[in-house]
Amino acid sequence: MKYSQFFAPTLRDDPADAEVISHKLLLRAGYIRRVTSGVYDFLPLGLLVMRRIEAVVREEMNAAGAQELLMPMVQPSELWQSSGRWEKYGPELLRFTDRHEHESCLGPTHEEVICDLVARELRSYKQMPLNLYQIQAKFRDEIRPRFGLLRGREFIMKDAYSFHATEEDLTREYQNMFATYQRIFTRLGLTFRAVEADTGSIGGNDSHEFHVLADSGEDLIAHCDGCEYAANVEKAVSVRGNPDGEAGALSEVSTPNASSVEDVTAFLKVDAAVLVKTLVYRVTGGELDEQIVAACVRGDDQLQEVKLIHAIDADAVEMADEAGIASVGGIGGFVGPAGISCKVLVDESLRGATGLVAGGNKHDVHVTGMDVARDVPTAIFADLRETRAGDKCGRCGGSMGLSRGIEVGQVFALGKRYTEPMKVRFHSQEGREETATMGCYGIGVSRLMAAIVEQCNDENGIAWPLDMAPFHVALIGMGKGDEVEQACAGLYKDLQAAGFDVLWDERNERPGVKFKDAELLGLPLQLVVGDRGLKEGVVELGARGGDRRAVPLNETVAGIVALAETLRGVGSGHGAGH
């Protein structure tokens, strides 16, 4: 591509409304433009990178035995009714009515559509295993789109769905996809980590997420320094030391105006760990729908809501208002588990604990000497607390650390969550009609583009891994005269013939401008052809960010090939893996 004809509008200044580095650089370097909240144009540069990522994903998915298809973005409400998600999915599902008053939605994911398709065609166990995938635009009406491509409303996703006659075969495919994902993220040049994950609104049994490690990540992941255990903090289980207070009778103490953990610990001069923090929630969905529950963790712990939702088998929970708290005999700021008239869940770290301080369910009153077993006999114990850095690993006793991650992929062993209601059935070897079991596997392709930039950038711009770059080589012509023009034209052809994508900057710009743009765009290799060097019969080549060296004109292609090999050698093999 000749630069002068290429549509790559670059910005000298950072756009004012971009926060994270990938958002700023993709905007500045002309890869994307915002259309509306959470929705972007992919300009030619952006699309070129997207195609690179897709190519890796396709190659590995195909090699793993999956087949590509394409499903629609618009989906009829009937399919979502039949899976039960029309009611369950919530406002992220963008619904609309067409001119025939027919209700539809924009697909945020495709379990319903694929199940509908496969249910129509599946007859025999001999047709399985079957793994079908697509790379396609999804729409989720996010509460708060932000960070450019990292959390958009419309985004490009690779989603795969597998169908199996047996649970064992689903497990095999799950592992197959797990390994495939590790290969994909390694080839993309990313430092990543696979972690155990909650299944969220997709549902199902086992799940792992793949996270690109980055400080700008929105997810918190916990990992053990002693073993392989790693999990999203929504799910991570760990063990903490459990100091007990002095055992004794349950007695009320006056704690005027002391309702926060800080106030109470200061006032009573006790460790926050012997405090019981009682949170009151209103439940949505499940058996406790519309009811109030109380959840207790230690004063220095945080409640992990996702764990609470699972513990009571609900769809969602939200903090109860003052009226809700009062309806079960509590009072804001002084709620305690003893004597409250609702279901009380208590974190495992409080099992058998004694000598605790808790709210007294009266204004300005706490109780001391609480013994959970004695004073809260109806308590239901569950893992509710969020893992903190320094906790002990539940498996090996090692120390847990926390990192931020960008979720770029997730694999689910769904089981029969969708195939049952959507009647994906087949005849088994024994001639019985059975329900297929299912897995699904997603990769955020457009989010990956941003995640790569988060990991690969410097003060001058983007630093693409060689095989992700929109062009491998920035061919920079310098100085006037036909010699430069002709030498460039020749190299341009030769390099393309050798399999390189080249952006030939033949603009009438000063050298500084050309270098700055090449570095902002992130092209990994630079080839400089100047009239001065040409007189000596040499050109200069080098990697972005490194030194350039002079090379005889007729050895240029060989030099580029050698440099590319060096870059690939460095670029591969630093994926962190499992």
Added chain:
RNA sequence: CGGGGCGUAGCGCAGCCUGGUAGCGCAUCUGGUUUGGGACCAGAGGGUCGGGUGUUCGAAUCACCCCGCCCCGACCA
């Protein structure tokens, strides 16, 4: 949805408090000089000041409403 901030030329911003002919830098266009790390000179074009209503002789500026964008929150009783 709650809180905060912002909206003035393609981009980045000033002007608003204290109402009176809309500015700066970059970018763009023309001519010239320049050409190895975001050149220089001369000239030119480009703005419904997010939208509406109101106050006023007069509104980018004051008031009210709406729209859009960004940040934080929507776990710590």
